[in-house]
Amino acid sequence: MPAKKKTKKTNSSPKQGIKYEDKSAGQPELVPIFDEIKKLIKPYKKGSLKEREGTGGQYSLVSEMEIEVDGKKKPEVYFVGLLVQKGYVGFYFMPIYAEPELKKVFPQELLKCLKGKSCFYIKKKDPVLLSQIKDALKLGYEEYKKKGWVK
Template sequence: MGNPDEIFQQLKKILTPYASEMDVVTDTPDNYYLNTHHVMKNKKPTYFGSVKISKNYISFHLMPVYVFPDLLETITPELKKRMQGKSCFNFKTEDTKLFQQLKALTQAGYEKYEDTGYL
């Protein structure tokens, strides 16, 4: 596996531009977690995304792709291979090309949340 801390920092940079619009729930050296200000029917805030270092990989969770699966219609097969479940992408090495795609997907997800009133 590549340097987990470096991979984590690269993935965290994808989420940090949205932090001023959301609540930073966790910001530790191995976990970064964002919620929106929108409160759901269960009285909990809407989850947006997170990055976490696990034992075997660094995971990037992006809830808008779960809420709006149509966001995944345009992702590349290479990024699709990194998916685990419906909203998680796992990485063991840095991949600038895939990180750029994930950045664009995150922006699209943010815009969908914004349009729907989830922010």
């Protein structure tokens, strides 16, 4: 009689269509933070910067123009995005990735929220932090303009 093969059990019923604001019981407190940061981003929706909204809890601006980075042509460049996560709002700020020197002018409160190269974990609706995000957006937009990545 041949040996019986062991099969690994897997969860074959992944949840489909879960909106980001539905990830945890703490999400309702994050939605106002998302909304406030989104208000700060919206004024930059101009020229080549176009909105990309997903289902609940996602928002981004992408410069829809061809650019060249390190000799490679790209059809577009990501500017900024928001994503409600489980426990924080992810503020994805690509100018700091494209130009790491920008970090030197960011206040410590904002830098404490930076996790990785370009994602800030925003966990509270702090007026000081929101003001610093507003200033960062202005600096980032100016940097992209200087590079010719937005029109």
